[in-house]
Amino acid sequence: MRVAIQGTYGSFSEAAARRRWPELVTLPCREARDVVAAVREGRAEAGCLPIENSLIGSVTTTYDLLEEAFGDGTLRLTHEILYPVHHTLMSVPGAALDGIKRVLSHPVALGQCRIWLERNLPDVELVSAWDTAGSAEIVAKEGNPAFAAIAARHAADSHGLGVLADRIEDDPTNQTRFLTFTRADAAELPTGAAGAIRYKTSVIVLIDHRPGMLAL
Numbered sequence: 613m614r615v616a617i618q619g620t621y622g623s624f625s626e627a628a629a630r631r632r633w634p635e636l637v638t639l640p641c642r643e644a645r646d647v648v649a650a651v652r653e654g655r656a657e658a659g660c661l662p663i664e665n666s667l668i669g670s671v672t673t674t675y676d677l678l679e680e681a682f683g684d685g686t687l688r689l690t691h692e693i694l695y696p697v698h699h700t701l702m703s704v705p706g707a708a709l710d711g712i713k714r715v716l717s718h719p720v721a722l723g724q725c726r727i728w729l730e731r732n733l734p735d736v737e738l739v740s741a742w743d744t745a746g747s748a749e750i751v752a753k754e755g756n757p758a759f760a761a762i763a764a765r766h767a768a769d770s771h772g773l774g775v776l777a778d779r780i781e782d783d784p785t786n787q788t789r790f791l792t793f794t795r796a797d798a799a800e801l802p803t804g805a806a807g808a809i810r811y812k813t814s815v816i817v818l819i820d821h822r823p824g825m826l827a828l
Contacts, residue, residue: 613633613635613636613637613657613658614636614637614638614639614655614656614657614658615629615633615636615637615638615639615656615657615658615659615660615792616639616641616646616647616650616651616655616656616658616659616660617629617638617639617640617641617647617659617660617661618641618642618643618644618646618647618660618661618662618743619640619641619743619744619745619746620640620743620745620746620749621638621640621745621749621767621770621771622745622748622749622763622764622766622767622768622769622770622771623640623743623744623745623746623763623764623767624662624695624697624744624745624764624788625660625661625662625790626638626640626660626745627695627764627766628660628662628693628695628788628790629658629660629693629790629792631693631695632660632691632693632792633658639655639656642742642743643673644661644673644674644677645677647659647660647661648661648677648680648681648687651687651793651794651795652686652687652795654795657794657798658690658792658793658794659792659793659794660693660790660791660792661674661677661790661791661793662674662788662789662790663675663789663790663791664788664789665697665720665786665787665788665789666785666786666787666788667724667783667786668720668723668724671788674791681793682793685796686795686796687793687794687795687796688793688794688795688796689791689792689793690792690793690794691791691792692789692790692791692792693789693790693791693792694787694788694789694790695787695788695789695790696786696787697724697764697781697786697787697788698764698765698778698779698781698784698786699717699721699724699725699744699762699763699764699779699780699781700762700763700764700765700767700768700775700777700778700779700780701715701760701761701762701775701776701777701778701780702748702751702760702761702762702763702767702768702773702774702775702776703751703757703759703760703761703773703774703776704751704752704755704756704757704759704773704774705772705773705774706757706774707757707758707760707774707776708757708776709732709733709776709777711757711758712733712736712758712759712760712776713736713737713758713759714736714737714738714739714758714759714760715729715733715736715737715738715739715759715760715761715762716739716740716741716747716750716751716759716760716761716762717740717741717744717747717761717762717763718740718741718742718743718744718746718747719740721744721762721763722738722740722762724781724782724783724786725762725780725781725782726782727782728777728780728781728782729780732777732780741761744761744762744763744764744767745763745764745767745770745771747761747762747763748761748763748767748768748770748771748773749771751771751773752771752772752773760776761773762780765778
């Protein structure tokens with residue numbers, strides 16, 4: 613089955629989706645809105661998006677899409693996946709930690725590794741990228757041993773990079789909650805390898821945009 617994800621090959625979204633469907637075919641998308649569109653248009657049988665992180669809280673780009681994506685009943689939520697987030701520093705084969713001058717990653721990942729970076733690479737240039745695995749892809753294409761990326765460990769394998777340091781996140785309990793969804797008229801998908809089903813209800817509430825409404 614084909615599953616649309618935000619990010620490219622080796623991203624945390626892909627890893628989370630594979631926890632549910634190990635044999636999936638990935639459809640990489642740049643933005644959360646593109647993931648929703650891919651499922652709506654039938655280019656993917658399911659989508660997987662991050663909704664909340666234990667350190668930074670809500671993923672606002674996904675929350676902003678909930679009413680638009682699910683309000684008309686075309687799509688339905690199917691599963692929730694909790695995935696541990698461990699960050700790895702990677703570069704081209706042969707690169708050395710003391711030779712790194714620039715580190716690329718998603719700004720959230722850079723923030724989650726701030727203490728490690730300050731201690732081990734205090735003088736490097738930190739560059740924001742659109743995706744953690746996307747930063748690994750950039751480093752692989754550049755081929756410069758002075759460039760490194762912070763991404764999931766499996767992104768190194770996906771893009772032919774070597775590991776310079778593993779589990780560099782400042783909080784080892786870091787995890788992200790992902791939601792998977794399909795078209796409402798789709799047949800039931802295989803449950804995959806995530807174990808017994810536990811049901812949870814999600815409710816979208818729309819209120820007027822004026823003072824005092826949240827107190828009702």
